[in-house]
Amino acid sequence: MAQAAPLYRLPCGACLDCDVRSMAVCAALEDDEVDALERIMISRSLEANQVLAEEGDPKTYVYTLTSGMLRLCSSLPDGRRQISGFLMPGDYLGLADDDVHTRTSEAVADAKLCAFPVRDMDGLVKVYPRLSERLHGMTRAALRHAQDNQMILGRLTPVERLASFLLVLSRRAREHKQPDNPVLLPMPRADIADYLGLTVETVSRSFTKLRNDGLIRLPDAHTAEIVDRDALSDLAGIEPH
Amino acid sequence: MAQAAPLYRLPCGACLDCDVRSMAVCAALEDDEVDALERIMISRSLEANQVLAEEGDPKTYVYTLTSGMLRLCSSLPDGRRQISGFLMPGDYLGLADDDVHTRTSEAVADAKLCAFPVRDMDGLVKVYPRLSERLHGMTRAALRHAQDNQMILGRLTPVERLASFLLVLSRRAREHKQPDNPVLLPMPRADIADYLGLTVETVSRSFTKLRNDGLIRLPDAHTAEIVDRDALSDLAGIEPH
DNA sequence: CGGCATATTGAGGAATATCAATCTTTGTGG
DNA sequence: CCACAAAGATTGATATTCCTCAATATGCCG
Structure with a gap:
């Protein structure tokens, strides 16, 4: 054939x-x-x-x-x-x-x-x-x-989980040769919640907390600008990259 | 040399x-x-x-x-x-x-x-x-x-986590050509807690709950006999093996 | 512009962590 | 072999955290 x-x-x-x-x-x-x-x-x-x-x-x-x-x-x-x-x-x-x-x-x-x-x-x-x-x-x-x-899901608090999530996204963006600062968040809050083992409400509150504490800025829901990377790394319990 | x-x-x-x-x-x-x-x-x-x-x-x-x-x-x-x-x-x-x-x-x-x-x-x-x-x-x-x-840590309740833990141990014992029931637990409760993202107290209470509900027996702290494997699988949200 | 999906904020309640006490097991030395 | 100390496990009381439910706000697409 x-x-x-x-x-x-x-x-x-x-x-x-x-x-x-x-x-x-x-x-x-x-x-x-x-x-x-x-x-x-x-x-x-x-x-x-x-x-x-x-x-x-x-x-x-x-x-x-x-x-x-x-x-x-x-x-x-x-x-x-x-x-x-x-x-x-x-x-x-x-x-x-x-x-x-x-x-x-x-x-x-x-x-x-x-x-x-x-x-x-x-x-x-x-x-x-x-x-x-x-x-x-x-x-x-x-x-x-x-x-x-496993460490993130088993042992970190919601804010810590979100901090580590943002840092990982930032680092991976850099590894993938894209700008590592504003961190782009194409996924909805529900996806972040289901990734971090939280509810959407808790994810939202954690974003607000990080913003109010001056660690990030949120120009819009799908963009997170890292303002204080060291403080964020401290929270996440990982070395800054 | x-x-x-x-x-x-x-x-x-x-x-x-x-x-x-x-x-x-x-x-x-x-x-x-x-x-x-x-x-x-x-x-x-x-x-x-x-x-x-x-x-x-x-x-x-x-x-x-x-x-x-x-x-x-x-x-x-x-x-x-x-x-x-x-x-x-x-x-x-x-x-x-x-x-x-x-x-x-x-x-x-x-x-x-x-x-x-x-x-x-x-x-x-x-x-x-x-x-x-x-x-x-x-x-x-x-x-x-x-x-x-990740699913276990992110989305299961303590009792569900323990149920799934016991079933996995049982299945692995079988795969390793050892008896799959009673399940041997060489590790202390603190290890189980740190594996399942819980505290020792919650692990202990979860064991007690499974025992009181008749799903397992606990001849001693390091031996769990599975009594109702189907109910346990149901709890863990996984297919019985 | 209106309607729908998504996100944020608020109030209340349920679940699990924390703190504390008791019980059990294990290991050691008399 | 038993007594005792120390570690581990369980149970109880309380507190905190995060989830649930509800309302509001924002953004998006037709």
């Missing part, structure tokens, strides 16, 4: 100009090697709140987020929800899972992704050991991050 | 008889290959509460726990502590870390371990790709586990 020309393929060499080239999985490959990745890649885009994969779905694709933001979440039968993480451009979706997605992934804001069929990706990983090493390294980093969250 | 015969070396072939052979990293290797692992291995033992590695220490060894139990924890400047996990025989220490231990590891009860110098281990991983794959798979499992904990 004749194979139709694959849809949604980016123009050849597009990966080389990609915004996230230096921080995503593909950073493991040399310029003349990314081509192999590009060949198995399919572009996708999501609108805000669109679901990419549901908890329990078979893992047929893995993804690199190139723009926008995703949330990974799971819910209890009675509706209680926990967000285990937010993905920023350059982040990889599928690090934790073997054959099945263990979390639901949804777009917080309009998002663009590179989709890789897992079968093809598994093949590439065997050809390029550095790709495998990079994935393993990203998994380790995700694990450290999840363990940090 | 002449190299002295290495100390603490187990008799040749000991790995083949090892209790944890089938569940630890070494399960990735065939019987005739574990020899390579055994050659770089050094046996260690720890007494209860002895520290194996401190948060921030350079990662010079990785370990497989062969008996006993370890806790991984970190502390805030003011003394608040969070335990990110307990290690059971067959578990691997060092999955999350690159060059530095990000958590303190201590013995809950007397423990025995196989220690592998990271340099040697890095070398072996290159020779045996299956070893690398297995480590990556164990890291993914640890990540899923840490994300489950």
Whole structure:
């Protein structure tokens, strides 16, 4: 059977100009090697709140987020929800899972992704050991991050949780080569609440507290300007970055 | 310079008889290959509460726990502590870390371990790709586990947290080929509290509640017999295993 | 401009932390 | 082997914190 020309393929060499080239999985490959990745890649885009994969779905694709933001979440039968993480451009979706997605992934804001069929990706990983090493390294980093969250959820007060959340977002923005000060908050308060194990009201009150104490400014609900980073770090119980 | 015969070396072939052979990293290797692992291995033992590695220490060894139990924890400047996990025989220490231990590891009860110098281990991983794959798979499992904990810490009530804790311990005991009921609790209540983000008093009251409701029996403080596994699973919001 | 979703603020109550006392277990030395 | 001290676990009384419910304010999109 004749194979139709694959849809949604980016123009050849597009990966080389990609915004996230230096921080995503593909950073493991040399310029003349990314081509192999590009060949198995399919572009996708999501609108805000669109679901990419549901908890329990078979893992047929893995993804690199190139723009926008995703949330990974799971819910209890009675509706209680926990967000285990937010993905920023350059982040990889599928690090934790073997054959099945263990979390639901949804777009917080309009998002663009590179989709890789897992079968093809598994093949590439065997050809390029550095790709495998990079994935393993990203998994380790995700694990450290999840363990940090255990401390945040288990032992920090609401204001401390929010302080640490803002600092982590700021630091990650910097790592992703974006301005680290006003911190952009594309997600609604309910998402922050479900990430920090709080209610929206408590999140809102914690924002107000940080503002009244002069640690941050809030030009609008989706922008937090860090005024006193040291005090914020003190609160969060972590070293300033 | 002449190299002295290495100390603490187990008799040749000991790995083949090892209790944890089938569940630890070494399960990735065939019987005739574990020899390579055994050659770089050094046996260690720890007494209860002895520290194996401190948060921030350079990662010079990785370990497989062969008996006993370890806790991984970190502390805030003011003394608040969070335990990110307990290690059971067959578990691997060092999955999350690159060059530095990000958590303190201590013995809950007397423990025995196989220690592998990271340099040697890095070398072996290159020779045996299956070893690398297995480590990556164990890291993914640890990540899923840490994300489950985020739900537990962020959204479950104390009794629900304890129920889920007992069920996880029970399931892991089974996976580790030990009886899954009664559940053995080698760690003190303070450890359970610092793992579940509660106080000792609340942990104690939660045990009492589960006992009074007929879901468990408590022959002694370190033994919990599961009486109604379904009700316990219901509480924990997870499928019975 | 109006209507809806989201965010903030307020009042009250429920749940868990805190403080304190008792009970139990463990380990040690006589 | 028993007595005793010390640590750990449980139970009780109280206080604080955060959640719940309700009202108001703000922003956003048609």
